[in-house]
Amino acid sequence: MDKTFQPAEIETRWYQEWEAQGYFAPQGGDRAYSIMIPPPNVTGSLHMGHGFQEAIMDALIRYHRMRGYNTLWQVGTDHAGIATQMVVERQLEAAGTSRHELGRDEFVQKVWEWKEQSGGTITRQLRRLGASLDWSRERFTMDPGLSEAVQEVFIRLYKEGLIYRGQRLVNWDPALHTAISDLEVISEEEQGHLWHFSYPLAGGEGHLTVATTRPETMLGDTAVAVHPEDERYTHLIGRTVALPLTGREIPVIADDYVDPEFGTGCVKITPAHDFNDYEMGVRHGLPMINVLTDDATINDEAPEPYRGLDRFEARKRIVADLDALGLLEKTEHHTLKVPRGDRSGVVIEPYLTRQWYVDARAMAGPAIEAVENGSIQFVPKNYENMYFSWMREIQDWCISRQLWWGHRIPAWYDDAGNFYVGASEEAVRKEHGIAADVALRQDDDVLDTWFSSALWTFSTLGWPEETEELKIFHPSSVLVTGFDIIFFWVARMIMMTLHFRQEVPFHTVYVTGLIRDEEGQKMSKSKGNVLDPIDLIDGIDIESLVKKRTAGMMQPRLAKRIETATRKQFPDGIAAYGTDALRFTFYSLASTGRDIKFDIGRIEGFRNFCNKIWNAARYVLMNCENEDCGADGSADYSLSLADRWIISRLQETEAEVARALAAYRFDHASQALYEFIWNEYCDWYLELSKPVLWDQDSSSEALLGTRRTLIRVLEASLRLLHPFMPFITEEIWQTVAPLAGKRGPTIMLQPYPTADDKAVDSAANADIEWLKGVIVGIRNIRGEMNIPPGKALTVLLKNGSEQDKSRLEQNAPFLRKLARLEQISWLQDGVEEPVSATALVGDLEVLVPMADLIDRDAELERLGRETEKLHKEVARIEGKLNNASFVEKAPAEVVAKERDKLQAQQQALAKLQEQEQRIRQM
């Protein structure tokens, strides 16, 4: 074995082996456990959020697989309609063409080509993470099978009246030329203006003043509204105003919606271009005049001078023209929320079109109930509130998109404007008796990507067929995802699955926090703070990192800033930490309900942890290979105190890990493992094994007992750790397992260690604590007094109990080795106590005679610090016990505990003060 752990070669070798051998496929067990991966964008690449979530899923999957569950981790990718289409369109643009030039069929063909070409990236990256996904069952949302499920769902929902087609205002993306759902609109505050315009009353005496942030929509105004009880305006209700620039007259109407306090209390109403105005238009039967085109330029409904102008150009012109007419009263600065498309970034227009909708209100009821009655539980629980509040006010879901990449809507139109929903043109003709000479044209639109994702848990298992897999693996066990897609995906999955399967899609939703950079900023390309999980695994030099972060930047200034910041943070690039270290870092940071600031320092610590494990294994193998380690169980052995103790601690660790995983506390699980392996197995147990292994006089039973324990505890620890660090554990386990009497082609399919209560040995724990106390006490004196580490000390013990005496007798060799002692013995009765530095272990006094090696003043200072601490503590407890109501009201055991504590501390204090006296008299 190398002196340091080298992950790179090990990782690829083992992953290929596992996959080739089919270890990832479900096998065995009556109990099933399944997770459906949130399908990543097929042409995307892995980011830290993926890395984090996949690490968690893989730990759960490996844990259950090892526990003997029939375990499925379903893998697949999403066609990601808008995102993918945009990428390919950009490529076409770069090549000097466009999708419209290609035509629909050829364009879709191009997208498929792009999918074939780049679709492997993310799945390769998933493999690098060690994710034990069942690749033999890989699915894609546009596979024939899944497409069939999509069509089936659409047709059935339509026939049940839960999908309908309607004309209403939608969120229109003028750059992408498609409707999008309300979830895909991001509203953020931006600086804008509030313009006040005069609308003259028809008839010429006076005017109303309206305030607007969007002057261009005035071309489509069909009313002015005031509050019905606003005394300033009640007399005008029912009259009309002459809408400037248009020559139209529009009524003044009354509506509660108007806030008399805001602006002038008069609102211009544009039902075709504003959601609230639309509602009011419907209430009052107002005409709806659409003045925009698909591109958000002014259309022919508007007066001639404005036709063909871009909306923002039109805005300027209208303000200028109104000003010229003396109708612009004032312009105020105003911050407003501007809705932008989450993909395109352009301002979204409320736009009147015909679209397909899912009646989400009807489907939300059972979905709310499933969470209320606990059929589905969110971890952490507070996300349930978020879910409820959204579900209770859910809007109908606009599912049609004016794109070419996606599941085409299974509806056909005839020239008379009738439409028919069915599986195919033939099916539609047959069902509705449409003659062959009647032309039918399929709907041009495709479905929202989330429509197919909503079916993911059951469509991947073969639905609408009643497959065996559906029976076994559905509902799935847990969904692991970020809170940002609870509405997009989780809620819709719950609705769809309940409707079509009459069962929940999953029992638990584990909601992870967001991975942010070390300053708590969201990672984004434009901020240039993105970390690629693969770079943390393989490492990257600074030049490549800078290049990667600044590639494709539109603004050179931004690129410069990113470069400077990157060079400052990573002057030497990023080291290769390996997958296991990265994964363990994710676990250690995964406390629930909290975003994660990813600090690069953490991963280094866990890389070191890998190295520690590696070297511990080297030590164990060095002492066990080619030796009898009790693998066949034939020879007699005896267990030392240390052996019994580490076995006992292993059980406790196993219990702790199980507890943590049951609660999705990966941070606790990782911490328990880290502490056990490093602070107990390596720091203490391996050291305690040395006096046995290196002693010429050790009995063969003792040697065997120690070797046996060394190897078996290591072997079990590797299995315990495997779900979190799959690669290093497999690599070491292959060599270690046979020595521990275990065989198998892979650690992956070995049983997961479970705690054996009978092996918990509290006496051994107490004895080791004593041993540690004595050693640490002596080390402390050595460290504080600057006694050279090589100098062997003579130590005297004083005031010991019978138990102390027997403990010393049994452990003297360990003390000598670990504390570097020449001799350790009891202070003889009647012998003058030498002036010493003192450590206390309970009542036992550990004396290091000062002779000439200890500095008198240094020891006095050290004792001073100790006694000061004790003084404070004694005073604190005395205060408590002198409080009558504490003694009276606190539970007796608490009071007794305080009394014991006080006594112990007082004794300790007295002893140290005595020592202080003796030294002073020197």
Add this chain to the structure above:
RNA sequence: AGGACUAUAGCUCAGUUGGUUAGAGCGCUACCUUGACAUGGUAGAGGUCCCCAGUUCGAAUCUGGGUAGUCCUACCA
């Protein structure tokens, strides 16, 4: 505007039902290449648990009110 979450060591974070001498990792200081590991070992320093009030014998922990930050939802033209 409504709601959720967060505030603990220089930094990143743990802290179960109120009773701990408030912990870990990183960083820092000193010493050490001892036959697994310097990606290491030993020892040490470092905290007004955001503030105020309350409940309680007792509060990092419970309640109320602030302050600061993050996020979600809705939105006034």
